Amino acid sequence: MQLIAGGSGLVPLMAMIRARPAGPDPGIAPFRLLYSVREPGALLYAGELGERATDGTGLESAYACTRRAPEGHERPPGQVDAALVRAVTWPPESMPLTFVCGPTGFVESAAGLLVAACYDPALIRTERFGPTGGSQ
Numbered sequence: 401m402q403l404i405a406g407g408s409g410l411v412p413l414m415a416m417i418r419a420r421p422a423g424p425d426p427g428i429a430p431f432r433l434l435y436s437v438r439e440p441g442a443l444l445y446a447g448e449l450g451e452r453a454t455d456g457t458g459l460e461s462a463y464a465c466t467r468r469a470p471e472g473h474e475r476p477p478g479q480v481d482a483a484l485v486r487a488v489t490w491p492p493e494s495m496p497l498t499f500v501c502g503p504t505g506f507v508e509s510a511a512g513l514l515v516a517a518c519y520d521p522a523l524i525r526t527e528r529f530g531p532t533g534g535s536q
Contacts (some may be wrong), residue, residue: 402432402489404510406482406502410435410444412527413501417452417459426506430458432496434488436480436506439468462488480506485513490517504530 403413417431437443443463452459464484469477475484490496498519500510507528517523 401429402496402498403435404434404436404489404498404500404502404514406436406480406510407438407442408444409500409502409506413499414445414448416499417449418514420459429497430460431458432488432490433461434464434480434484434501435461436464436466438466440465440470445492460488462466480510482513482515482517485510485517489514492520493512495520495523499525499527501527502529504528 401416403416405413413433417433420431432447435443435449443449449459449461451462462484463473464475464480465473465477466479467477469475489498496519497515499516502505502510507526511524511526514524
């Protein structure tokens with residue numbers, strides 16, 4: 401299973417991460433998380449994600465900082481792009497179930513990158529949020 405989050409789009413995906421069993425189980429698919437934030441200080445659940453990456457439950461995480469990357473980060477600041485998707489997600493032939501959550505523009509872009517990389521659109525689930533367009 402792969403999870404792709406933009407900003408606070410991580411919140412609903414954390415529920416999925418937390419619902420996984422506490423110990424390794426051969427019947428449970430490993431998770432990969434690609435999390436895009438503006439800067440390192442905006443990382444939600446940073447401590448918990450760090451702990452879960454080493455607790456043996458199969459969570460792998462990669463981060464993309466769009467405005468300012470931490471010193472020494474392997475990737476300069478920038479949007480999630482095709483190269484990053486190829487580098488950190490399960491390959492399309494493994495047919496991963498993918499959940500993408502975040503602002504509408506982020507979700508549309510990430511889902512488009514997945515489809516362009518030959519991921520099965522039927523296995524991509526999206527949840528988006530943003531302005532409703534109503535007046536205040």
